[in-house]
Amino acid sequence: MSKSVLELKDLIPCEIMERINRFVVKIKLVDRTEMAHLRNTGRLNGLVERGKYALCIPKSKGKTNFLLIGVKVNESYALIDTKIQCLAFEHAIENNLIPRLIGWKIKEKEKTFLDSRIDYVLVKQTGDSALLEIKSAVDFDGYYSMYPDCPTDRGLKHLRTLTYARKKGMACFIVFIAAHPLAKAFKPNSQADPRIKKALIQAKNAGCVIRSIKFHLEKNGKVLLDNPSLDVVL
Incomplete structure (x- = not known):
């Protein structure tokens, strides 16, 4: 529900x-x-x-x-508004609504790491920390919510930075906001930028956690979390 x-x-x-x-x-x-x-x-x-x-x-x-x-x-x-997508994500993580992120809290936003600006630094009560990057995935092919919808050097840079950080021992999360009401799963859009799928596979192999979360907006202004763990197909 x-x-x-x-x-x-x-x-x-x-x-x-x-x-x-x-x-x-x-x-x-x-x-x-x-x-x-x-x-x-x-x-x-x-x-x-x-x-x-x-x-x-x-x-x-x-x-x-x-x-x-x-x-x-x-x-x-x-x-479609990326700022509100991030606000929805922040409310979800702070209220422990995302299974893979239960126990993590937001410590910093827009953190510069190497030569990239990463969306969030997360922390646990144990003192563990992690980097987390959000990507908006509203492109839709009739079944999948997809990212990106055009070539993105910036997005590629973020993925490579997180892969490097994970190889150096940091916990890293990549979260795609599937914000299309009809989305049934998420996948990278290889037609828009084939480099992204390759970079995501490399990130996963390095140990980065890749997740997709589905939200949509209602006419009454409510932003609804439909699925905190949408299927990801790489």
Whole structure:
């Protein structure tokens, strides 16, 4: 059964008219058009496209007046905002809702390790520590939630950094946020960037823990944890 981990306020329905660039989307409200900020630089194929219904949140700072948060898929919404994906993950781990991460707590965020910035440093009461990197996986092929949806040198660098850290004895986790409501499992998207699958296999062989967690967004603003241990196929 899905469990609510966040509840967003002030969600407003809108219609996507055009993606202006990586960060800005033109949206249509009931009485006007606006520009919305997009905090997900992936291509978002099949989601951020003309005519798609979506949910946005008003904001007061910056060049745009709204944040684009979710895109309608059937009666639910794909959670495309990477910041809110991370917030949902943080609530889940702090409340011990992710089986493989029970007992771990977040110590630091955006930790520089070697020449990469890793999302989280985790700690246990025993004093053990770990590195954890989150990746957004909203690309969808009809069954699998996938990452990436375009070539990513940055993502590849993160995976190689964690593989190196694990070989040096650090515990390392790689977590893919499957934020598409219809996803049944996760796999790397070899068509978008074949290097990622190879890097994930190398990371797993080195001892990195690879997991996928499924969330989606509802119209009422609730972010639901559907599956804390979605199948991962490499």
